[in-house]
Amino acid sequence: MKISIIIPAYNEEERIGKTLEEYSKFLRDKKKSKDIKDFEIVVVLNGCKDNTLGIVNEYQKKFKEIITINLPQGGKGFAVITGFKEALKRENDLIGFVDADMATPPQSFFDLIKNIGYYDGAIASRGLKESSVETSVSRKITNRGFNFLVKVFLFLPYRDTQCGAKIFKREALKNVINDIGITKWAFDVDLLYKLKRKGFKIKEIPTIWYDKAGSKVEAGKISRVSIQMLLAIIRLRILYSPFKGMVKIYDKMSNGTKKA
Numbered sequence: 001m002k003i004s005i006i007i008p009a010y011n012e013e014e015r016i017g018k019t020l021e022e023y024s025k026f027l028r029d030k031k032k033s034k035d036i037k038d039f040e041i042v043v044v045l046n047g048c049k050d051n052t053l054g055i056v057n058e059y060q061k062k063f064k065e066i067i068t069i070n071l072p073q074g075g076k077g078f079a080v081i082t083g084f085k086e087a088l089k090r091e092n093d094l095i096g097f098v099d100a101d102m103a104t105p106p107q108s109f110f111d112l113i114k115n116i117g118y119y120d121g122a123i124a125s126r127g128l129k130e131s132s133v134e135t136s137v138s139r140k141i142t143n144r145g146f147n148f149l150v151k152v153f154l155f156l157p158y159r160d161t162q163c164g165a166k167i168f169k170r171e172a173l174k175n176v177i178n179d180i181g182i183t184k185w186a187f188d189v190d191l192l193y194k195l196k197r198k199g200f201k202i203k204e205i206p207t208i209w210y211d212k213a214g215s216k217v218e219a220g221k222i223s224r225v226s227i228q229m230l231l232a233i234i235r236l237r238i239l240y241s242p243f244k245g246m247v248k249i250y251d252k253m254s255n256g257t258k259k260a
Contacts, residue, residue, distance in 0.1 A: 115205050153234065
């Protein structure tokens with residue numbers, strides 16, 4: 001099978017090099033041992049203002065499997081969607097994404113690949129008892145609160161929708177790629193919800209996950225991010241209801257809340 005891994009990157013000059021090194025070497029070993037047929041790593045830079053592009057270009061010289069897309073702007077969701085569309089241009093069997101900080105080590109990402117089986121997708125879950133997670137108490141509370149809201153508003157059964165490591169079969173992605181939105185804090189939820197509505201089956205896999213220094217969600221921003229997450233979930237609930245015409249009104253109201 002051929003694997004495509006999307007790595008969205010925003011100002012990751014201090015961390016992207018190690019991630020590309022470790023993932024590329026690991027996947028080359030898996031290709032050599034015939035655990036996979038081939039792979040590619042698509043790095044999608046979204047409005048970087050540092051030297052992330054320069055570092056990625058250097059690693060491209062070492063690993064021919066690395067592909068670069070440099071977007072002038074856009075959030076993580078937009079970057080991942082762009083990467084998905086790029087990967088779908090080629091005959092990749094499995095297409096997924098992972099965060100640039102290597103909070104998910106290569107072996108844990110490969111666990112998704114080897115355990116996807118007859119499912120249409122596999123997602124890393126920090127909420128399973130078999131998982132090993134190192135993170136702050138505030139982040140644990142935020143993650144659990146967010147997933148509680150996801151269950152209440154959208155009835156998704158997963159214990160963790162936000163872990164930045166997911167992979168899907170080609171046909172599943174093709175069926176939803178043009179319908180996925182780019183809500184900053186609800187991209188993963190929107191993707192999983194679209195797949196569920198179309199009857200695709202997603203499996204949660206235990207993972208190893210490390211909270212990395214320099215995270216885009218630092219401790220001082222937790223409360224503000226929590227509010228943004230709540231607004232994003234409410235917006236999705238409205239979109240998937242008979243009152244979806246009210247989204248424009250809701251957007252105006254929520255923008256006012258963010259500026260307050």
